[in-house]
Amino acid sequence: MKVSARNVFNGTVASLQEGAVNAEVKVALGGGDQLTAIVTMDSAHSLELAPGKAVTALIKAPWVMLMTEHADIRLSARNCLTGTVKTVEMGAVNAEVTLTLAGGAEIYSVVTKEAVAELGLKPGTSATAVIKASNVILGVPA
Structure with missing residues (x-):
């Protein structure tokens, strides 16, 4: 497929x-x-x-939101998958971020370059993928 x-x-x-x-x-x-x-x-x-x-x-990938520092936030999104940033590929406007989840699966997210900077996303950073x-x-x- x-x-x-x-x-x-x-x-x-x-x-x-x-x-x-x-x-x-x-x-x-x-x-x-x-x-x-x-x-x-x-x-x-x-x-x-x-x-x-x-x-x-x-x-x-654009449906996957990312967040950090979320200890006291409750969301209605059913899928909150925590992992570690593996890679950040910067583009002209957006970036593709790859997270490795605890079980070994990888998930890709496309976010703005500003979001990468604001969240401090870089390899080794802990982040959570949020998906409705x-x-x-x-x-x-x-």
Whole structure:
């Protein structure tokens, strides 16, 4: 599968909680890392999602926000994945930041150069990737 999303994670459905309109899907990525996705019930049924099913989670890099110094902040975003900055690639306007998560997975974020400076992002810095569950797209093998 070739996709334009920078973040592609293979995992398995750890749990599925169905609601009237949406389903909450927790995806185990391995190494203890986990993503939460919100999909419509139609999508959950058409993808035949169930615990143990292999899935691919896609997240575009601009949908990944970064934060540091967050000890006393509570967010509504379901995915707050803490890691260490591996690389910062500066562009003319934006930068691509690569975080290595605790379980070994890498996640990419595209943020402004100003955000890199304000957050003090550089290799070795601790940072948290923040992703809304509705920005996690799930796919299954055809």
